[in-house]
Amino acid sequence: MKQTQTYKDRKEAFVSNLSGGNILEINAVTLVAPAAVLLWSALQSRKSFFAPYTPASLIADFLLNVAAILFATTLYSSIPVLLNILLISPAILILLGPKRNQPTQKAKPPTGKDAKAATNDLDAVPIRPFLTTYRGAMMVATCMAILAVDFRVFPRRFAKVENWGTSLMDLGVGSFVFSGGLVSARSILKERSSSSVAGSLPKRLLTSARHAIPLFVLGLIRLYSVKGLDYAEHVTEYGVHWNFFFTLALLAPFVEIFHSLTTIIPSYELLSLMVAIGYQVALESTDLKRYIFLSPRGPSLLSKNREGVFSLLGYLAIFLAGRATGLRVMPRETSSSKTPYQARKSLLIRLAIWSVIWIVLFAFNSLHVFGFGASIPVSRRLANMPYVLWVTAFNNSQLFLFCLLETLFFPSVYKATDKASEEERGNFATSRIMRAFNKNGLAIFLISNLFTGTVNMGMNTIDADKGTSMAVLVAYAALLTGVALAMDKWNLKLRL
Template sequence: MDGLGSREKHIDFISNHNGSSPSDIILSTLPAPLSVALTSVVIPFLLPTRYILLQYSSRIWIHLLIETLTVVCPILLSFTALSYSTSLNVVMLFLLIISLMICAPKWWNPNIPVVNHLFSFPLPGKKPPFLTNYRAGMNLATAICILAVDFAVFPRRFAKTETYGYSLMDVGVGSFIIANGLVGSSQNQSTKAWSKTFPILLLGLFRLIAVKLSNYHEHVTEYGVHWNFFFTLAIVKIASSLIKTNFRPIVMSCILLAIYELGLKLGLETWILSDFPRNNLISANREGIFSLLGYMAIYYAACELGDYIKKPKTQFKEWLRLLVVLASLSFLAWICLQISESLFGIPSRRLANTSFCLWMLTYNLVIMSSYLLVDLLLVTFDLRRETDALGDTSSLPVFREPYLLRFINYNGLVFFLLANILTGLVNMSFDTIRMAMFPSIIFLFNYCTVLCLFVAGMYLWRIRM
């Protein structure tokens, strides 16, 4: 690539976009939870019973090979080559899953009295698979997007909006904040929070230095001159631990949103979005600094939701009740979003305003509900029986948590950091904008494979960072 001219061209390629619609974004992401069901069907369909029942270490790599196809490809294709019809993608993937189930009757035993035992069926395990699948799936989708956006095969409607609107890439940071809030706590000790977030701050500093030294293309209006995603993630965590209050997290979320929205309407919004000179540290990073209030509100709301999800549940009917709650909350959040749009305006990623926060909650609640729905449907085929010595295949275990997603969740931050590093290396080495569709898909798939193999190795050698 030819120096400054290519740099400016790249910035123009990823800038000044208006986004898409909420339904388009949600439909484009639904292949992620459906990929869990696809994996659960494909594994016993392709592998003989004796192989599935082998010890974990004996079958992990063949699982990883299959799951790289069944988990990565539906998401990657939905974001790129098949993005012209997101609703059709969901229908076709669903029909594929149903067809495979019909063609592989060994996947379940139709003689099991499912209905009679379903509501009292135990669901062991402290951590529900759907939560791991959701967190890792979100991470994988984000990793795909941050490189795919630099290719022409990635539709511009999915790229980050310049000021206002809905887009696929706008949901990344908010989803990370929610994923952290679900498993975190709004009352963490400050010393513990510092110890956990200090490495994230170092990553943010490392990224800042690397970008400045390499003259890598920057979209300044995204966070500011010096700010980046890692600083937002770390400071939200630290700030929430420093605020000592007896209020419930959801109350703190509402208070922060009210204060911030008032400030925006009193002139802060105009200043943040203006061309005012970036001649001091605060002004230079005004998007990143002031959007922290919105992201903290999202984090507190996620903590409230996480506290509810983490309550002990041992039976199917309790998880079914959770599904009803999540679906109801997503509908309520959607109604609140419509009201917020009429009162305060449409969502803005740069501001992280009230409408944006409600959109993040709506989107993630819908996707989370989808993962839980898939998980509960898989449970109906998981009324296990011991396989006899003759290799009876009538009741094989169902894989509700793909190994690949488990690996990503185990080292989620490392996965995302490596994705950022590889994205930078690719953009400095290749003219991605001019690459044709098919080579782009192959390139992106290989990129995802490298990421997955890296975190798989870290998991198998029990390296966690």
């Protein structure tokens, strides 16, 4: 007699044994974020629609930068191109209309010796609006997906793949790590600009361990919550006990070890590729791949959590690639021989070139192009080399698009001559919602996990109809956005 499946069994089956979808479709869905920023930028630069920030501005900001991403993965999941057209078309109409001058500096631009002093007063590592927008959009997409995946309105091809293939959520996990690597470059650049001596490796390891402890605690809380509440879990994602917080915690000390190697190998790109290639060689030339995929769960912790342990190498390569990108895009780079315009042009060219480089590396590693290529499939479960290259290529391309939009719509940002005007122009060019999600990214991610658990414990998500599903998801998106905005307004920041 066939045993009736419990709701927990159905939930686990709902997110298991999936094969993912097409990269071109994933690109079309993720293009919604830059398309929404295009419309936001057109409204702001031509109409000053979000300054001052009225209730109407808040609603429009939410619809463009949060709801559009949610709709792209749900209601418009089968027709993302249409949603892109709906966002881009009004932006074009606005751009064809009369141009409105952007706000000017309150003070007159300094000249002579004053100009030199003002230029020196600018931070060597400025706050770049396009980076805030990029990280904000990534956080919004991540937070929307972790709850939406529990509803049928979210296509199964967007959920995490079991073994081989590409999916939207697989890309999101890697992008979260890449983004962390990117912002980690700020501390290195500030260290260089102040000409301070870097701490010894033991000292840096101790500092990284202090940062890792809160993440380990969060990982333990999630572990005991899942086990204690008998919550549905996907064991082959990371293992029996492992979760993403443990991965984030362990990255910190390993990154510091590789940072010490930059005295010998000064390129983070090269370090990233060395880790990815070494790991891929081990997967292909030993029984490691078979062990991760097929070996029974033994009594040891390694056997029970082998996916999380070994995929750490792939995520380390992604983090290092993110740091490499951060070291390229964060510095100001203006000087007596290079104007702000030349520095921005150089930045765009570098981003475009590196985007192409990573795309080509991915294509020849994962595909069969013009009779060449390794044809190694992507695996998020392994975090293998094709996965590392895919995530890195995608994020560099996204950064290029956001940087291009900022350059076209808000050129006054990178032409500022003092801190006050730079901050003013930067705020004008940045969505308040994007800034809020970026400012407290990890805290918002944690809160979104709590909200997701609450919803799943309180209702049957997999049997909810489309109307109920969207009502819950929109309410969740609004509530999470409200929390992010409140934390930003009250200057609350959770430091981990």
